[in-house]
Amino acid sequence: MINEERYFKILIIGDTGVGKSCVMVRFTEETFNETYISTIGVDFKVRTVEVNSQPVKLQIWDTAGQERFKTITRNYYKGSQGILMVYDVTNSKSFENIKNWSKEVDKFSNNSFCKYLVGNKCDLQEKRRITYGMGEKLANELGIKFFESSAKTNKNIDEIFNSIAIDID
Ligand code: GTP
Numbered sequence: 462m463i464n465e466e467r468y469f470k471i472l473i474i475g476d477t478g479v480g481k482s483c484v485m486v487r488f489t490e491e492t493f494n495e496t497y498i499s500t501i502g503v504d505f506k507v508r509t510v511e512v513n514s515q516p517v518k519l520q521i522w523d524t525a526g527q528e529r530f531k532t533i534t535r536n537y538y539k540g541s542q543g544i545l546m547v548y549d550v551t552n553s554k555s556f557e558n559i560k561n562w563s564k565e566v567d568k569f570s571n572n573s574f575c576k577y578l579v580g581n582k583c584d585l586q587e588k589r590r591i592t593y594g595m596g597e598k599l600a601n602e603l604g605i606k607f608f609e610s611s612a613k614t615n616k617n618i619d620e621i622f623n624s625i626a627i628d629i630d
């Protein structure tokens with residue numbers, strides 16, 4: 462039976478500027494914008510995908526990375542089935558902070574969901590500080606799946622959301 466009302470809620474978290482909004486917009490609208498407009502609070506967009514031959518609405522929740530919004534964004538952890546923890550491969554601080562984001566998630570969410578680690582901006586090879594191996598190692602330590610992505614070139618964006626939708630199903 463086809464149930465068109467099925468939807469999965471996927472939350473995107475991580476430091477300010479790592480490209481969370483761009484990842485959401487690339488996936489839901491197939492566009493990319495170089496201009497940086499920092500997110501205020503929380504926003505969501507929807508795209509329907511097929512999971513095991515059934516349509517599922519993916520509700521992608523994009524959160525503000527700025528410290529001052531943390532108490533607001535925390536409220537959105539609980540209802541999510543999937544969480545993407547994003548860092549920027551050119552920004553070491555954003556990578557080091559993943560451990561803190563992971564703790565936040567464990568504290569403020571129900572534990573029955575899929576967590577992924579995503580190293581975004583992998584198109585910026587000459588500015589890269591975090592190697593693929595470093596990301597992979599951290600993901601292994603946390604016991605979660607790992608992808609590198611580029612919202613700019615569309616590298617792995619569909620793959621990430623399709624994979625997490627299958628894992629949630
Ligand atoms: P906050 O809303 O402040 O938490 O930031 P954010 O994580 O949503 O970052 P945003 O998506 O707004 O992107 C920040 C900047 O990085 C923008 O100037 C984007 O154009 C740029 N950017 C995002 N993704 C990529 C990418 O994959 N490659 C490159 N080269 N630039 C990117």
Ligand code: MG
Nearest residue numbers: 481482499500
């Ligand atoms: Mg944003």
